[in-house]
Amino acid sequence: MPQPEHIVRIDLPDPEGLDDDIKTYFAKCRDKLGLVPYVLRAYTGNPAKFRAFTGFYNELMLSESGLSKLEREMIAVVVSSANRCYYCLVAHGQAVRQLSGDPQFGEMMVMNYRIAELDRRQRAMLDYAWKLTTDPHGIDEQDRQALRTVGFSDADIFDITDTAAFFNYTNRMAHGLDMMPNPDYHAMDR
Numbered sequence: 292m293p294q295p296e297h298i299v300r301i302d303l304p305d306p307e308g309l310d311d312d313i314k315t316y317f318a319k320c321r322d323k324l325g326l327v328p329y330v331l332r333a334y335t336g337n338p339a340k341f342r343a344f345t346g347f348y349n350e351l352m353l354s355e356s357g358l359s360k361l362e363r364e365m366i367a368v369v370v371s372s373a374n375r376c377y378y379c380l381v382a383h384g385q386a387v388r389q390l391s392g393d394p395q396f397g398e399m400m401v402m403n404y405r406i407a408e409l410d411r412r413q414r415a416m417l418d419y420a421w422k423l424t425t426d427p428h429g430i431d432e433q434d435r436q437a438l439r440t441v442g443f444s445d446a447d448i449f450d451i452t453d454t455a456a457f458f459n460y461t462n463r464m465a466h467g468l469d470m471m472p473n474p475d476y477h478a479m480d481r
Contacts, residue, residue: 298329299468303336310338316345326473328382330461333470351457357447358454361390362413366420366454368400373424376462381472383458388480397480412441420455 306317313335320327334341352363364386371379380401388397399407404417415437423430438448464470 294474295469295471297469297471299333299336299470301336301468303332306332306335309335313338313341326475329471329473330378330382330465333464333468347457351454356450357444358416358450361387362416363450363454364390365400365404365413365417366451367458368397369404369417369420370424370455370458371462372401372404373421374459374462374466376465378465378470378472379458379462381476385476385479394481412443415441416443416451419451423452423455424459 306314309317317327317331320331331341331345334344352360352367356363358366364383367379367383368387371383384397384401387400388394391397396407404421409417419430419434419438422434435448438451439445443451
């Protein structure tokens, strides 16, 4: 049965007509990832927002942090699981498989992180991200203290919150635009 072949359900500009800095960014993606993630293509509908999105994403997910890159991807997947965001579950599920070197672990994060063998620190981090996604008004000092108890600093708590909040935003964009993941992700790192 044929699957959807669209990127999003709005018109996007022709990639050939994009500004040079965006074309350069896409070339780097092809070199490093072997593809241009469809989320980036989706943001070409507004070049200023493309630049803001990619700048924020790179700062959030690639800069120095008390959280590893894998932990940030785990948060992305758990938030996306709570939101049932197909795009992010596929794309960031692949990142978890790649960074962990464990396809089964990646699938556990996508389906139900609670079944995974996690240390106390990661379990508390993901429980917090889940609650922030499903019951944001219920977050209180007890939740932050639970993170401190397992060794997270206040700077780490900021990064956990920032990551969870960002992926709640991107999940809403993906749902609103009916964003599809690149088909390549499905076979990667299995």
